[in-house]
Amino acid sequence: MNASEQKQFAGVVGWPVAHSRSPILHNHWCEKYGINGEYVALPVPPGELEDCLKELAEVGLRGVNITIPHKEEAYRLVTQRSETATRAGAVNTICFLEDGTTTGDCTDGSGFVANLQAHGVEVAGRVLMLGAGGASRAVVAALLDAGCEVLIANRTRARAEALVEALGGGEVVEWAEWPQILPSCRLLVNGTSLGMKGQPEFDWDAVLVEAPAGLVVADMVYAPLETPLLAAAKRRNLQTIDGLGMLMYQARAGFAAWFGVTPEVDEETRELLVRSLG
The missing domain is CATH 3.40.50.10860 (Leucine Dehydrogenase, chain A, domain 1)
Known part of the structure; x- marks a missing residue:
């Protein structure tokens, strides 16, 4: 120096x-x-x-x-x-x-994609995004630009629709229906606060029952490092990616x-x- x-x-x-x-x-x-x-x-x-x-x-x-x-x-x-x-x-x-x-x-979206690639994940195919907040929008944009088919589920449907309209891509799915869509997806991304401390509990184990063996599960949160979603995914022997790399x-x-x-x-x-x- x-x-x-x-x-x-x-x-x-x-x-x-x-x-x-x-x-x-x-x-x-x-x-x-x-x-x-x-x-x-x-x-x-x-x-x-x-x-x-x-x-x-x-x-x-x-x-x-x-x-x-x-x-x-x-x-x-x-x-x-x-x-x-x-x-x-x-x-x-x-x-x-x-x-x-x-x-x-x-750089949120490019950082997320770079983290996937660093973990050997092919950024392609059908992706299910949970949440339609600010960071989710950046990640969805990056996934669309990478050629992914992105499905977006948000507890408030109007917010997901606004995201799709703003980005000119993606598809909105009903919040209640996303667990049934999961078997057709290669990547699940959580951009919500579900299951976090101070938030309502969510039964991730129940919704991951139909998850395909090759599903990659990513959470955008890094504190805690192992979120409730990632813990549930590990119990099903799915590949998990925490938010620290992002x-x-x-x-x-x-x-x-x-x-x-x-x-x-x-x-x-x-x-x-x-x-x-x-």
């Missing part, structure tokens, strides 16, 4: 944000690659994002990640949007440029833009994050 170089800063903006593992991830990469940089957590309440972004640009941050609940507002606030962000209707990665403008990208892969583009190095996603990095989850 060249000590004479000015230290570079980036961070993650959200509310709440203390639970985010992104600072651990990015600061590990800074140390690993000898970069004079630091990545910090920035708690920003709803309604204060616009002022916050202006202040962060003024004090010289290179950029920020955006997490819940600010991704859609960030999309409206940036000067330029990538095609991926436009498809997702959300921004999770912002760069502050020297001319005072901002660029916004959405976190790591979605982070690479931002790190490269802010600090000038494209980091490697490796077992050392994963183990560091796993330990942080307790």
